[in-house]
Structures are given as structure tokens and as C-alpha cells.
Amino acid sequence: MYGENITTFDFQFPEGSRSYNGMYNVLREAGGSVYRLNIKPAERNKYFLDLKDVGELPLPGKEIKNAVWYTCKIMVKGNSLYLKAWEKSAEEPKDWELIREMEDQTGKECRLNFSYYDPDGRPLYLDNVKVEVLDPSDVEK
Secondary structure (H helix, E strand, C coil), X not given: CECCEEEEEEEECCCCCCCCCEEEEEEEEECCEEEEEEECCCCCCCXXXXXXXXXXXXXXXXXXXXXXXXXXXXXXXXXXXXXEEEECCCCCCCCCCEEEECCCCCCCCECCCEEEECCCCCCCEEEEEEEEECCCCCCCC
């Protein structure tokens, strides 16, 4: 478990996907709320910051191609979740592409809880998972 942090990881879906197949990463559970990052290649929008039972805030216009490596960076800082994602071979976007406010108190712990759903047994590849715990005096990266 971590406090405020930046988590970066690379991922690839080597085969096609359908429906709700994808990766679900619980970022924080607090006060009865569950905040997570969802990556679902078959959905109209591919990346979501999700507040369970409230709804998904999507990052529109991003594609996830089969057999291509992507990098995803998420930050939990204050009462907000931040997200940016790009093809691993491309330059990292300068700005955060999606920001979601959290209703819960900021003193709660964060965690990594990657889960993957695909009843057809297609794989997901994860690599280079890095967690950087933020010092309260750090400025936003």
C-alpha cells in the first residue's frame, strides 16, 4: 500500500478483445467508494477512471491496437486521480489527459490491484511497473 504516488506501467494486448474484456486496476478503496483505472480495448473509449456505482470518466480518442506496447501513467495526489497514456515508442504527453476528483478524504492509502477479465483466455502482458511515492513537498510532475 502506498500514499500519494505516480505509477507507470507498460502493457500490451497481443490478441483481439471483445465486450468488457480488459484490465481493471483498483487505485483506492475508501469511505465505501472504489476508484479504479480500467483499460478495455473493445470499448468505444478505451481508458476510464472509474468510480464504482457512479460511472466511468473516459479518455476519448485513444486507440489500443493489438500487439503494440503502450505506457500508462497514473497519479494519485490530493483529492484527484490523473491519467495519461501513449504508445511506448512515442513521446510522453506533456500534460495529464484525464483528471478525476475523488470524494473521499486524501489520507487514505492507495494500492496496486491489477486484475484481468477475459473468459476466452487471451493474454495481457504487463511490464516495467514502477511506483514512485510522492513526498508531500513534491510539486506535480
